[in-house]
Amino acid sequence: MKTTITLSLLALSAAVAACKPKTATQEPVEQPSTAPVATAPSDTEAAPPPANWPDEPYRATRPTAGQVAELKLPQVETFKLDNGLEVYLVRNDKLPTVYMNFEFDFGAVSDPKTQVGLHSICLDLLDEGTKNLDKVAWEEKQADHAVSVSAGAGSDTSNLNVRSLKRELPAALDLLAEMLREPGMREADFERLKDRRKASIAQAKGNPGSIAGRVIGPLLWGADHPYGRIETDKTIDAVQLKDCAKVVGKLKPGGARLWVVGQISQDEIKQELASRLPEWKGKAPAKVNVAAAKPRLGSVFFVHVKDAPQSSVYVGHAGPKRNATDYEATDLMAEILGGSFSSRINMNLREDKGYTYGGRAGFGYRRAGSTFAASSQVRTDATGPSLREIAKEIATMRTTDAKPDELFRVQEGALLALPAEFDTPTSTLMAFRQLKFFGLPLDWYDGYQKRLRAVDIAAVRKAAEKHLRAKDFVVLVVGDANKVLGDLDAIATEKLFGAGGVVVLDADAQPTKRPTE
DSSP states (O other): HHHHHHHHHHHHHHHHHSSSSOSSOOOOOOOOSOOOOOOOOOOOOOOOOOOOOHHHHHSSOOOOOOOOOOOOOOOEEEEOOOTTTTTEEEEOOOSSSOOOOOOOOSSGGGGGGGGHHHHHHHHHHHTTTTSSSHEEEEEEEEHHHTOEEEEEOOOOOOEEEEEEEEEGGHHHHHHHHHHHHSBOHHHHHHHHHHHHHHHHHHTTTHHHOOOHHHHHHHHHOOOOOOTTTTOOOOHTTTTTTTHHHHHHHHOOSSEEEEEEESOHHHHHHHHHHHOOTTOOOOBBOOOOOOOOOOOOOEEEEEEEEEEESEEEEEEEEEOOTTOOOHHHHHHHHHHHHHHSTTOOOOOOIIIIIIOEEEEEEEEEEEEEEEEEEEEEEEGGHHHHHHHHHHHHHHHHHSOOOOOHHHOOOHHHHHHHHGGGSSHHHHHHHHHHHHHHHHEEEEEEEGGGOOOOHOOOOOHHOOOOOOHOSSOOOOOEEEEEEEEEEEEHHHHHHSSOOOOOOOEEEEETTTTTOOOOO
């Protein structure tokens, strides 16, 4: 024991000795002061010569970017199943995944006037589970297989969606089949969805931007137009559970479309669907023919929000269809006017005037047509001036040529952004689905880059003259009446946007009394 302690002490002494600094063999280098004192150069000191870096000539000239490469798009295979389902397949073997979208030609446009929100609520109800699986069990079942099976309704279409790893596709389709055969349709789930929808409406009515989003539709399309109808507590309460059974009954394969992207073949699709949905037959409703927009032109519409810290402003009118022959020129024109941070409206309202954090303008396309809108959230005291600047930029776009650098910027931006539309399976699916939705051929993208490059300044000017109105706009402002109505009255008197006066609306787009102090 004594020997062990002695050896341990010797080892410790050796370790301490090894850690001691060695004696320097040369003079130590003088260390800089911890707080060096800066001295200003005297008047007699010569300035240092400019740096002459060896790569300076290279830096002097910015290299020219090469031309954007032609995009090679995947091919779309089309075929029809025995039950009438049209299938559009894009093979993608890079990842072992499969994405499916079943598309049906009914949605909010099919809602009765007294039941706005019907299809949206009923399709959402499918996500609440089946007869054998409540909401929690339904979600757990999907998580067990790392799949997603969901339903939803938009303005013109309703959709069933399946996302899965290739090896789990049978399990995902089993869940889809169960959703269609035995939807849960529980009263408690139904009432909860309605309550949630009404809570969202109440929340929207407390925010100027959300109010503008609700009200602009009836103004641009018309209050009785399918695209112009808005959800209210009354229309939500009118939806009954028995109505949802009828809506779900419309999910039939005949005339519907199935979009598939992933590691799967035609034969596999046929086999999987036939084995799991052999009884799925019948014809889905045909698409609804929606009338053209009937905007309420010429007036300045206003919604009062007391003490609103800023105003939401919209200036718009009806626009062309998505399949118009001058789509590329119109798109580039709108991009110059208000489609990006560098656009004219944003640079004017934000960078030059400081009225807002951002302003945008562009065309929103739907199956029946489009609407043009320039919009922003501006300082309350800049509400009137912002409307005048927007009117000026629209007029300038119509009456003067775009600058060459503006056209070059938006052309290159569109060309460089194009690959991102096919970067993922879901974006690829959406790109081709939209072509069919708007009545365009599936090979539309084949000449798109060439058509973009062919747009010149004259074409941009022509598109502006054709698709931007010179007068009679739809104008909507949501803000504090006590601070902005005076400016709006002056704008209406000047007939800047049309011959109408100021029309005060409530948050449901219904006429109401002019607010008082």
